[in-house]
Amino acid sequence: LMDFLMSKVETAVTPVSLRPASKKMSKESLERTKQHHKRILAVAGMIVIISSGYLLSHEFLNKHDLRIGSKDATESVIIGNMLSDLIEAKTDLKIERKLALGGTMIAFEALRSGEIDLYPEYTGTGYSTILKNKLRPGFTPDEMYTLVKQQMRDTHQIELLESFGFNNTYVLAVTQATAAKYHLKTMTDLTRVSHNLRFGCSPEFAARDDGLPGIEKTYGMTFKSVNNFSGTLMYTAITSDNVDVITAFSTDGLLQKYDLVLLEDDKNFFPPYYMLPFVNGKTNAEYPEIAQALSVLSSAIDDATMQKLNYEVVEKGRDRAEVARTFLLERGLVKPEDFKN
Known part of the structure; x- marks a missing residue:
């Protein structure tokens, strides 16, 4: 629309003497053309006003109360x-x-x-x-x-x-077989046999006070070995018998996939999340x-x-x-x- 209007304006302001011969107009034709241009500009103005009104009303109607x-x-x-x-x-x-x-x-x-x-x-x-x-x-x-x-x-x-x-806090998880073999339900139960078991966790968890060092201090447990993994590799490690205990988050979807047993933090070591x-x-x-x-x-x-x-x-x-x-x-x-x- 704007291209069309600009072309019309350009034509309107070009002196007749400078137009191609085929476009030179009589006085009457020129007057009719001016009136035509006025009508075009009037219609264009109405379109702009209506469009602006629509956009403003559309914005108002779609205003959000909450984000x-x-x-x-x-x-x-x-x-x-x-x-x-x-x-x-x-x-x-x-x-x-x-x-x-x-x-x-x-x-x-x-x-x-x-x-x-x-x-x-x-x-x-x-x-x-x-x-x-x-x-x-x-x-x-x-x-x-x-x-x-x-x-x-x-x-x-x-x-x-x-x-x-x-x-969604940290938990320690074991397989069904390990839980049954050692009668594990709580982290206190795990303390009795931790020296026989291999532990898997992230490097960060192994070093944090609210991770492995804190567990060892609070529960008095010591694992046979500590192996570092990240993300889903811990689940692969425990299901392929490379470790016996892993850390997880209590709402991880993969806990259901691998049917692991979550040991109760009976001393409330991990903070509530x-x-x-x-x-x-x-x-x-x-x-x-x-x-x-x-x-x-x-x-x-x-x-x-x-x-x-x-x-x-x-x-x-x-x-x-x-x-x-x-x-x-x-x-x-x-x-x-x-x-x-």
Whole structure:
């Protein structure tokens, strides 16, 4: 349209004497042409006004009330989609999903600065990584929650809602055969026989105070050997009989795939890492319906359930948003008619 208009303007302002002979016009023709150009410009002006009005109204109609974020881990994105679906289904608020932002501090700074309004985070991560508290054994989940909630409110004006119920903390895992052979249910049980067993963990875990050195000190256990692996290689190592005990996260999807036994941390050495919504304080005050909408997820997901949801994505390749919505539908927390798109 602009090309067309410019060509017409160019023609209109070119003196008749400079136009090609075939385009020289009589006085009457020139007047008609000027009137024609005026009509074209008038129509163009109307088009611009209408288009601008449409764009502004479109922007207004599609304005989002809340921006929900997440870190980039599979688990965080699944839960971020659940939070978005629930708020959309149970309130009139419009949601913009800003998921998989990156690591902890990227997501938290986005929340603190108001770039997002809420995101799912772990109590243990809030305690140590964000608030810079020193980890210590013996924290109960309630103690950790109360402390982090108060410090987040006082220091960053961030509110914590209720926990979803699963605890994605470190665990020690063994095969079913090893558990049966040595009668292992707890980490204290493992202490009795650890000198006969080979241990697999990441290099980082082997050196951290809240890793292997801390376990050895708290439980008094010593392994026959310590072998370093990363990621899924630990699962390969234990299933191929290269090690007897490995570290894992309690909601890893691969735990279900390999049917490993998780040993209870009966001395509460590992800090609790319960996931829950971290909400910008201003947002929480302005929209109290958020907490009400999300309350149906309170203690609704245990470790085994989160393992399964992660497994659906990591091993079966399902879309994370689909896995999240399917869970909500199967639990009856939302209805198909709640979603119009």
